[in-house]
Amino acid sequence: MENIDIEERKPIWILLSKLYLYNKREEINYKELVEAMIKSPFSFEEIESINKYEVFPVLHSYLNREACEPDFFEENSLFASILDFLNNKSNFEKAQTELTYFAYKWTQSIQWVTFARKYNELKDEVANK
Numbered sequence: 001m002e003n004i005d006i007e008e009r010k011p012i013w014i015l016l017s018k019l020y021l022y023n024k025r026e027e028i029n030y031k032e033l034v035e036a037m038i039k040s041p042f043s044f045e046e047i048e049s050i051n052k053y054e055v056f057p058v059l060h061s062y063l064n065r066e067a068c069e070p071d072f073f074e075e076n077s078l079f080a081s082i083l084d085f086l087n088n089k090s091n092f093e094k095a096q097t098e099l100t101y102f103a104y105k106w107t108q109s110i111q112w113v114t115f116a117r118k119y120n121e122l123k124d125e126v127a128n129k
Contacts, residue, residue: 006083009050010075012040013082016051017073019111020059028111034118038126044119048112056108057089057097058082063104 015036019028037047058081059073085093101108 008041009054010079011036012042012047012050013055013078014075015040016047016055017059017078019051020055020062021073030114030118031122034115034122035126037115037119038123044116052101052108053097054082054086056101056104057093058085060100060104063107
């Protein structure tokens with residue numbers, strides 16, 4: 001595993017996990033999520049990468065479900081799953097993540113285009129609060 005600050009990442013992992021709870025984009029509170037992204041120490045591009053390489057590999061199977069019960073992932077379990085993936089991923093799993101992400105690209109692209117638009121709309125407003 002590359003040298004990452006796990007404690008710094010945990011809030012972003014929780015934030016991004018919310019994207020996997022619903023299959024209907026209209027149920028996602030983009031404003032709330034984007035405001036949290038802006039307040040984080042990560043750039044938009046870094047958050048998108050964290051989603052693709054850390055959260056998506058662990059939670060992508062939830063994208064095929066109607067909704068999760070309850071409406072959140074238990075944090076310690078989420079952290080353990082992501083850390084297990086990061087600590088044990090093989091070259092095969094890295095390639096599999098790329099292929100799986102490509103298969104879900106249509107859903108991911110729509111979300112990230114929406115996030116980018118909202119991020120740019122709210123960036124100055126949130127920074128000035």
